[in-house]
Structure formats: C-alpha cells, structure tokens
Amino acid sequence: MADRADLLQGTLDLLILKTLRLGPLHGWGISKRVQQLSQEVLQIHQGSLYPALYRLEERRLIEAAWGISPEGRRAKFYTLTAAGRARLLEERANWRLFAGAVEAVLKAT
Amino acid sequence: MRFFRSRVHDREMDAEMRFHVDMEAAELERMGVAPDEARRRALASFGGVQRFKEEGHEARGGSWLEDLLRDARYSIRSLARSPGYVVTVVLTLALGIAANTSIFSVANGILFKPLPYRDPARLMVLWDGLDWIGVPEAWITGPEVVRLRRESRSFEGFAALRNGSATLGGSDGSEPQQVRVSAVSANFFQVLGSGPERGRGFGPGEDQPGAPPVAVLSRKLWIQRFGGDSALLGKPILLDGKLTTVVGILPASFRFSAQSSLGSPSDADVYRPIVDTLAAMSPVNHSLGLLARVRADVTVPAARAELQSLSRRLDAEVYGKQGFKFVPVLLQERMVRAVRPALLALLAAVALLILIMCANLAVLALVRAARRERELVVRRAIGAGQGRITRQLLTETILLAAASGAMGAGLGSLALRGLLALAPAGLPRRSEIGIDLGVLAVTLGIAVLVGLGMGVAPVFHSRRSDISTVLREKSPSRSGGRLRQGLVLAQLALSMILLAGTGLLLGSFVKLLRVDPGYTAQEALTIDLMASRAKYATGQPVADVFTRYQDALRALPGVTAVGASTMLPFSGGADQSGVFFPASPANTGNREHDVMLGDTGPATAGYFAALGVPIIAGREFDATDRDSTARVALIDELVAKRYFPGGNAVGQVVTIDGDSLQVVGVVGHVRLYSLQEEGRGQLYVPHGYLPYRGLTIVVQTERNAIGLAGEARRALREVDPEQPIIAMATMRDALRGSLAERRLVLILVGSFAAAALLLVALGVYGVTSSTVTQRTREFGIRMALGADRRKVVLSVLAGPVRLVTLGLAIGLAGTFAGGRVVRKLLYGVSPSDPLTLGAVALTLLLVALLASYFPARRATRVDPMVALRSD
Numbered sequence: 019m020a021d022r023a024d025l026l027q028g029t030l031d032l033l034i035l036k037t038l039r040l041g042p043l044h045g046w047g048i049s050k051r052v053q054q055l056s057q058e059v060l061q062i063h064q065g066s067l068y069p070a071l072y073r074l075e076e077r078r079l080i081e082a083a084w085g086i087s088p089e090g091r092r093a094k095f096y097t098l099t100a101a102g103r104a105r106l107l108e109e110r111a112n113w114r115l116f117a118g119a120v121e122a123v124l125k126a127t
Numbered sequence: 128m129r130f131f132r133s134r135v136h137d138r139e140m141d142a143e144m145r146f147h148v149d150m151e152a153a154e155l156e157r158m159g160v161a162p163d164e165a166r167r168r169a170l171a172s173f174g175g176v177q178r179f180k181e182e183g184h185e186a187r188g189g190s191w192l193e194d195l196l197r198d199a200r201y202s203i204r205s206l207a208r209s210p211g212y213v214v215t216v217v218l219t220l221a222l223g224i225a226a227n228t229s230i231f232s233v234a235n236g237i238l239f240k241p242l243p244y245r246d247p248a249r250l251m252v253l254w255d256g257l258d259w260i261g262v263p264e265a266w267i268t269g270p271e272v273v274r275l276r277r278e279s280r281s282f283e284g285f286a287a288l289r290n291g292s293a294t295l296g297g298s299d300g301s302e303p304q305q306v307r308v309s310a311v312s313a314n315f316f317q318v319l320g321s322g323p324e325r326g327r328g329f330g331p332g333e334d335q336p337g338a339p340p341v342a343v344l345s346r347k348l349w350i351q352r353f354g355g356d357s358a359l360l361g362k363p364i365l366l367d368g369k370l371t372t373v374v375g376i377l378p379a380s381f382r383f384s385a386q387s388s389l390g391s392p393s394d395a396d397v398y399r400p401i402v403d404t405l406a407a408m409s410p411v412n413h414s415l416g417l418l419a420r421v422r423a424d425v426t427v428p429a430a431r432a433e434l435q436s437l438s439r440r441l442d443a444e445v446y447g448k449q450g451f452k453f454v455p456v457l458l459q460e461r462m463v464r465a466v467r468p469a470l471l472a473l474l475a476a477v478a479l480l481i482l483i484m485c486a487n488l489a490v491l492a493l494v495r496a497a498r499r500e501r502e503l504v505v506r507r508a509i510g511a512g513q514g515r516i517t518r519q520l521l522t523e524t525i526l527l528a529a530a531s532g533a534m535g536a537g538l539g540s541l542a543l544r545g546l547l548a549l550a551p552a553g554l555p556r557r558s559e560i561g562i563d564l565g566v567l568a569v570t571l572g573i574a575v576l577v578g579l580g581m582g583v584a585p586v587f588h589s590r591r592s593d594i595s596t597v598l599r600e601k602s603p604s605r606s607g608g609r610l611r612q613g614l615v616l617a618q619l620a621l622s623m624i625l626l627a628g629t630g631l632l633l634g635s636f637v638k639l640l641r642v643d644p645g646y647t648a649q650e651a652l653t654i655d656l657m658a659s660r661a662k663y664a665t666g667q668p669v670a671d672v673f674t675r676y677q678d679a680l681r682a683l684p685g686v687t688a689v690g691a692s693t694m695l696p697f698s699g700g701a702d703q704s705g706v707f708f709p710a711s712p713a714n715t716g717n718r719e720h721d722v723m724l725g726d727t728g729p730a731t732a733g734y735f736a737a738l739g740v741p742i743i744a745g746r747e748f749d750a751t752d753r754d755s756t757a758r759v760a761l762i763d764e765l766v767a768k769r770y771f772p773g774g775n776a777v778g779q780v781v782t783i784d785g786d787s788l789q790v791v792g793v794v795g796h797v798r799l800y801s802l803q804e805e806g807r808g809q810l811y812v813p814h815g816y817l818p819y820r821g822l823t824i825v826v827q828t829e830r831n832a833i834g835l836a837g838e839a840r841r842a843l844r845e846v847d848p849e850q851p852i853i854a855m856a857t858m859r860d861a862l863r864g865s866l867a868e869r870r871l872v873l874i875l876v877g878s879f880a881a882a883a884l885l886l887v888a889l890g891v892y893g894v895t896s897s898t899v900t901q902r903t904r905e906f907g908i909r910m911a912l913g914a915d916r917r918k919v920v921l922s923v924l925a926g927p928v929r930l931v932t933l934g935l936a937i938g939l940a941g942t943f944a945g946g947r948v949v950r951k952l953l954y955g956v957s958p959s960d961p962l963t964l965g966a967v968a969l970t971l972l973l974v975a976l977l978a979s980y981f982p983a984r985r986a987t988r989v990d991p992m993v994a995l996r997s998d
Contacts, residue, residue: 046151050154093143
C-alpha cells in the first residue's frame with residue numbers, strides 16, 4: 019500500500035478538470051485515467067468522485083450528457099466548460115506554487 | 128416539482144452507478160477474477176450503491192420534505208449516541224418551560240386577561256378621597272351618587288353597592304345558612320355588562336322603597352342549596368326572615384367582587400336591590416361602593432377630567448374645601464392591586480431563571496459543538512454544504528426543543544394546579560386562571576427560540592474550523608472559550624440579581640416572623656357568628672344572645688377564657704372614627720391636628736384575656752359594661768401615647784365620632800390588618816354600647832383548639848338551633864393566612880434561586896474543568912518539576928475567582944433594578960441592604976469556588992508522562 023497515496027484535500031477537483039481537458043470522459047473513465055497517468059499511485063475513491071462531479075457540474079465547470087461508450091453502452095460523459103478551463107489554469111498555478119513551496123522546504127538542509 | 132426532478136435524477140444516478148460498477152467488474156474479469164467475485168468486489172469498492180446514491184443526493188440537495196425526514200432520522204441517530212446530553216437539555220428546558228408556563232398563566236389570568244364583562248376597560252370603581260383625615264379611599268355617600276347621576280355627562284351609569292350578609296332559610300324549618308349578600312342598584316347588571324343566565328336582572332324601580340323584594344342567586348348557591356331546581360325562578364325564598372322572590376340565576380362564570388379598601392374579595396351568593404333612598408342618606412355616611420361605566424363615545428381620560436371638576440364643586444359645597452376628590456380606579460386595576468407586586472416579582476424571577484437556563488443550554492451546546500467539531504468539519508470536507516449542515520443541526524436542536532416544549536407544557540399545567548392549591552384564599556380571579564393558548568404559544572415560542580439559539584452556536588463554531596487543524600488536534604479546540612466564559616459571566620450576574628431578591632424576601636419574612644402581633648393566644652378557636660335579623664331586634668337582644676353564646680362556650684371543659692369582638696388581628700374588621708380627647712395635654716387647639724382617625728369596634732367582657740392582649744393600665748370590659756348605658760371605652764397603647772405621653776390616660780374622656788365616653792383602660796396594640804402594617808390607633812367600646820350583629824368569638828383553651836370545634840358547635844346550637852356558623856378557625860390559622868402569600872412567593876422565588884445556583888455551579892465547573900483539560904500538559908510539567916500543590920490549585924482557582932468577581936460586580940448593578948421590583952414586598956429591609964447583598968455575593972463565591980475545586984484538584988494529580996503524551 020506504500021505505493022499508493024491518498025489524495026490531498028482540494029486536489030481532486032484539479033485532477034478531474036485536468037483529465038477532462040484531454041477530452042470528454044465518463045466517471046469510470048476519469049478514475050481510470052487518473053490512475054494510469056499517476057502510474058497507479060493516485061486512487062480516486064468512488065465515494066469522492068461522484069459528489070465532486072456533481073459539485074463541479076452544479077458550479078457549471080463541467081457539463082454532463084448521455085452518450086454511448088466505446089463498449090457500446092449508454093454512459094454519462096462529462097465535458098469541460100469554458101469556465102472549467104479557466105478554473106483549471108488557476109488551480110494548476112496554485113498547485114505549482116504550493117508544490118514548489120513544499121518542495122523548497124523539504125530540500126532545505 | 129423539485130420532488131419530481133429529484134426522481135428523474137435518481138434514475139439517472141442509478142444508471143450512472145450501474146455503469147461504473149459494470150465497468151469495474153469487467154476490468155476485474157479481464158484481470159482474471161471470476162465474474163461473481165469481480166462483481167462483488169466492484170460493488171464493495173463502491174461502498175454500496177444505495178449509500179452512495181444518498182450521498183450524491185445530499186451533495187445536490189434533494190427535496191425539502193425528503194431532506195427534513197432524512198435530517199430528522201440523522202438527528203435522532205446522532206442524539207441517541209449522547210443520551211446524557213439529551214436528558215440534561217430536555218430536563219432543563221422542560222423544567223424552565225414548566226416554571227414559565229405556570230407562573231405566566233397565573234400572571235396572565237390575574238393581571239392581563241380582560242375581565243369577563245362587556246367592554247371591561249370602561250368599568251371603574253369610585254372612591255371618596257378624604258386625604259385630610261388619612262383615608263385615601265373611603266366609600267361613597269348616598270347624596271354623592273345622586274349628584275354624580277345628575278351632573279355627570281361622561282358615564283353610561285352608576286351602580287351603588289353594599290356588601291353584607293343575611294340568613295337564608297331558618298324559620299321555615301330549613302337549615303339556616305349565612306350567605307354573602309350584595310345589595311345593588313337596579314341598574315347594576317346593565318352597568319357591569321354581565322348578568323343572570325336564567326331569569327332576569329333587576330328592573331327599573333325595583334330598588335325603590337316599597338318595591339316587592341326580589342333576588343338574583345349565584346349558580347353555586349342555586350346548585351348547593353336548591354339542587355339546581357329551575358322551578359325556583361319566580362318562587363320566594365326566606366332571606367333574613369323576609370319572603371323574597373328569586374328572579375334570576377347567575378352563570379357559573381359570573382364573578383364580581385368589589386373589594387373595600389380593607390376587606391378581602393368575596394363573591395356574593397345573593398344579589399338584591401339596595402333599598403335605601405340614596406338622596407335621603409346622611410352626607411357623612413360613607414358606606415357605598417360605586418361602580419361606573421364610561422360612555423362608549425367618551426374616553427376614559429375625559430371621564431376622569433370631568434370627575435375632577437365635579438370633585439372641586441363638591442369640595443367647595445360639601446367638604447369645606449378640605450381637599451375632597453373622587454378617586455376613580457379602573458376595575459381591573461383595583462381587583463388585582465393587592466397581588467400585583469408579588470406577581471410581578473415572580474414574573475421577574477422566572478424570567479431571570481429562564482435566562483440563566485438559556486445560558487446554561489448555550490454552554491452545553493458549545494461543549495457539544497467542540498466535541499463534534501471534527502465530525503462536522505469532516506462532513507463538510509467530503510462535500511456536505513454549509514446549508515445542509517446548518518439545517519441538520521437546527522433540526523437536531525428543534526427536535527430537542529419540541530420534546531422539551533411538550534414535556535414542559537405538561538409539567539407546567541401540573542405545576543399550575545399545584546400553585547393554585549397553594550395560593551392564598553384571597554387570590555383574585557382564581558377561577559379565570561388556566562393554561563390558555565396564548566401562554567402555550569409563548570412557551571413553545573421560547574422553546575423554539577432557545578432551540579434556534581442552541582443550534583446556531585455549533586454552526587458558527589464549525590464554520591470557523593478548518594479541517595487540517597481539526598484532524599491534527601486531539602483535544603477539542605479552544606475556540607469558543609471566550610463565548611463560554613461570557614455566558615457563565617452572564618449566569619453569575621443574573622443569579623446575583625435573583626439571589627439578592629430572594630435574600631431580601633427571606634430577610635423580610637424573618638423580620639415579619641419576629642413582629643409581635645400583639646396577642647399571645649395561638650391556640651385559640653375563633654367562631655364567626657351573625658345574629659339573625661329576623662330573630663333578634665337591633666340593640667340589647669343582639670348583645671344578650673352573644674352573652675349567652677359566650678357563657679355556653681365558657682362552660683365547656685378545658686376552656687379558660689371567652690370573649691368577642693369585630694377587631695380580631697388580621698381581620699381588618701374595624702370602623703374608622705374621628706377620635707378626640709378634650710383634656711389631652713398634647714392638644715394644640717387646631718382640630719385638624721387634634722382629631723385623629725382611629726380603628727374602632729365593639730368588644731365583650733373578657734375579650735382581651737381570651738386573646739392574650741395585655742392590659743397596660745386600668746381594666747378591660749366586664750359584666751358591668753353590658754348594657755347600652757355603659758359609656759366606657761378602652762384605648763390602645765398607640766392612642767394613649769399620642770394623647771397622654773405622660774401616662775394617666777385612664778379616667779379621661781374620649782369622643783368617638785362625637786360621643787363622649789370614659790376611658791377605663793389601656794390595652795396592647797394588635798396587628799389588625801397584617802403583620803407588616805402597624806395600623807392605626809385602636810379604640811374599643813362595649814358590645815352593649817355598639818351591638819353589632821356580626822362578631823367573632825375567641826375561645827381560649829388548654830386543649831387543642833381544633834379538637835374543641837365539635838363541642839363548641841353543639842354548645843351554640845343548644846342556645847339557638849337556628850344559629851348559622853359562618854366560619855371556625857384558630858388564631859394560628861389567622862397568622863398563617865396573613866403570611867400565606869408571602870410564604871408562597873418566597874418558596875417559589877427561593878426554589879428558582881436554588882435552581883439558578885445549581886446552574887451557576889455547573890457553568891463554573893464546566894469552564895474550570897475545560898481550562899484544566901486544556902492546560903493538562905502545563906500542569907503535568909509543573910507538578911513534575913516539583914511545583915507546590917497549593918500553588919497549582921490556586922492558579923487554577925484564580926480564573927473562576929476573577930470570573931465570579933466580575934459577574935458579581937455586574938450583578939450588583941442589576942440588583943438595584945431588581946430591588947425596585949420587590950420593593951413593595953419588603954419589610955424592614957432596604958432594597959440595597961448591604962448585609963443581604965454581601966451574604967449573597969459570598970454564597971455565590973463559595974459555590975463557584977466549590978465547583979472549581981474538584982477540577983483544580985485534578986490538575987495536581989496529572990501524571991507528567993500522561994500529560995506529555997496527551998497532545
């Protein structure tokens with residue numbers, strides 16, 4: 019379990035927005051994509067994923083529409099909105115600032 | 128609409144979740160897991176589709192009704208986890224609401240509810256203000272009633288009334304019964320705006336001389352005496368030996384008591400027309416009560432103004448400009464005047480208690496909030512909105528408030544019943560008191576308000592908290608400590624006011640118990656008798672029958688002395704007469720100064736011995752003073768001191784209302800009205816000289832007075848089998864009765880104060896205890912480094928002491944306001960009595976120290992190792 023990390027508070031939204039930046043995805047796809055991109059380190063717990071998706075949809079950062087999955091099944095796809103793209107840039111900048119700061123502290127000897 | 132949309136949304140969520148689980152299962156299968164197992168694992172990793180749906184729902188916000196039901200379910204689950212909290216809150220709140228409901232119901236029924244008459248705010252009673260002889264409210268004279276009717280324009284009507292009593296039945300063979308009678312003008316029921324429910328009231332002219340006698344009966348008398356027989360209407364009854372036709376029966380709800388300035392309120396059993404010709408009555412005979420109704424098109428102030436100008440005219444024409452004025456008092460004000468100060472004090476006390484309770488509940492809520500902080504912050508972090516959390520907390524507190532409200536209302540109606548059972552007999556409007564909807568609404572309002580108040584505290588508390596600090600901290604956070612101290616401070620200040628009020632009332636009560644009532648016979652039986660008008664002609668026959676009654680009682684075994692008078696202690700049964708001593712050395716020659724108003728009445732031979740009133744000089748009345756030619760009088764020590772400061776009052780001549788009598792003795796002064804009022808100087812004349820029909824016989828016995836009652840009744844019946852006995856009691860009862868109202872108020876306020884003290888102790892304990900918990904590490908280290916145990920305890924106690932000192936200082940300012948509320952109830956104690964205030968402050972300080980001592984001691988017992996690990 020040491021090779022898996024829990025998500026830091028506040029990073030889930032960022033991850034969702036980022037994966038959707040690459041194209042529309044359904045919920046399961048988002049969680050798989052994050053898992054792949056992070057080389058299996060980051061696990062999105064489903065119990066957090068869907069509330070986060072609904073929250074983002076409510077804030078009009080993403081949009082949902084029913085479509086057909088590559089497997090030929092009906093699925094709900096999420097797409098990034100213009101506001102979502104703007105928020106992604108903002109969150110990413112914040113994250114880099116934060117991560118850099120943490121890194122700087124850790125590097126200090 | 129929302130509900131419907133939510134259904135659609137539910138279905139969509141279902142589909143989405145199912146899709147997710149299917150995908151997960153399919154992937155697991157691809158990785159080589161058996162299909163069933165794959166599905167099970169997929170579901171497990173999901174945490175249950177149903178639960179998830181609920182959470183997703185919550186984050187979205189479902190329908191109002193669904194939310195409410197879910198909140199209620201969640202609240203009940205969460206409350207069930209802390210039964211101690213629930214029990215404390217519900218009990219505290221229920222008791223507070225019960226106290227509030229019962230006291231408020233009494234106050235509302237008596238002070239605020241309109242009287243049950245047509246347009247009651249226009250009803251007044253009028254008095255003669257005779258300030259120059261020291262009588263601010265005297266009865267009205269007949270000629271004054273006539274003039275008011277003729278000359279005033281602002282009033283719809285004036286009804287004169289006079290209370291008395293009469294013997295019902297008797298010589299027709301039925302059981303004789305003494306009944307209370309109000310003789311009233313024929314227009315009485317019209318003026319009052321309430322009247323008989325069966326039959327009719329009095330017609331015009333039925334109060335004229337020569338009109339056939341008629342009567343209206345109270346429902347109570349009609350049921351008790353005549354079995355509620357409706358055939359009684361139009362039939363004659365025997366009233367004082369006179370055949371009188373019953374023309375009406377009053378409803379059960381009918382109440383009217385015109386209280387004299389001295390007497391106690393009592394509802395009449397029989398109303399009959401007043402038969403005197405008012406215009407022919409003596410202009411110095413102040414003997415009528417007067418009820419007046421202001422006309423609907425005239426304002427009450429305008430009516431008062433008109434009375435003022437009429438007063439000036441009468442002052443000039445009749446009273447020789449001595450300052451006469453009519454004193455109009457609204458009927459409602461008049462009826463409740465005697466109990467108003469006590470009720471207001473009780474209302475204030477219960478309000479203070481409620482405030483203290485609210486502070487306590489708020490502290491409880493804060494503590495609970497601190498404990499739940501982590502739960503709330505975590506819930507918010509996983510996506511529950513602020514609004515949802517707030518609403519859920521409010522649901523929880525409103526549930527608590529509703530439960531306590533219901534319980535409190537139930538307890539309150541029980542308390543009210545108890546209260547009325549304990550209330551003194553003279554409580555006005557007693558039958559109109561009940562838990563009414565208004566009171567219940569106020570009560571539930573309080574419960575909900577307190578609920579909202581308690582609900583808001585944790586919300587603000589959790590809003591300020593941030594997840595990272597909460598998750599890292601092990602002990603509850605310190606935030607809220609200031610608010611909590613503030614609440615305890617408020618409790619201390621409020622309790623100081625309540626306790627000070629209680630202390631002042633207690634001090635007054637103790638002082639009153641020490642007052643010498645002027646007599647020593649505690650174990651004396653008193654018997655109220657009224658000699659029948661029909662059987663005994665006014666004058667000597669009345670005096671003679673009382674002599675026979677007393678002789679019969681004196682012959683009973685164990686009886687040591689017997690006597691009778693109207694002027695028994697606490698009875699208020701005296702006439703007021705102008706008193707003058709022509710030969711007094713204190714006379715100035717100015718009659719205004721030399722004539723005093725005294726309480727006067729008849730007494731029989733042996734009365735003072737029977738009651739144990741000291742004879743200070745001369746002798747008391749004896750058998751030689753029996754007939755109407757005995758022109759002698761007894762004066763009390765107050766009168767003797769005023770007119771004969773050097774002594775030698777015996778043998779002097781006194782004029783009482785112009786009649787010259789010789790003083791044969793000086794007796795002790797008794798408390799005629801109540802323990803707290805010294806009252807006027809008292810003068811007695813022989814019963815033979817002033818042969819009143821109604822007397823109270825005092826029987827002193829070596830035995831238990833109550834045990835004598837049966838024999839006394841038989842002895843009286845032997846003298847006259849038709850003699851009704853109005854009442855029997857003991858002097859001890861009379862003393863108790865005169866203190867009853869005070870005792871009740873003291874018990875109630877005292878128990879409120881005790882409750883307040885308990886709440887304060889809990890509050891201080893809580894604050895100190897949490898301080899000690901927060902500083903556990905510090906104390907552990909200090910103890911490990913060898914700090915002095917005493918010093919540590921003192922350093923803990925310093926906090927509460929500061930808190931208490933500040934609270935008392937604030938409370939002290941409040942006690943001056945509180946003192947004003949109870950001022951009218953105090954006796955011999957000033958509202959800012961330093962001794963009382965000091966004792967109260969000391970009590971509070973001691974209680975606070977005691978409450979802090981246990982947590983403080985805990986501080987010294989901290990194991991340093993535990994303390995260091997505790998963070």
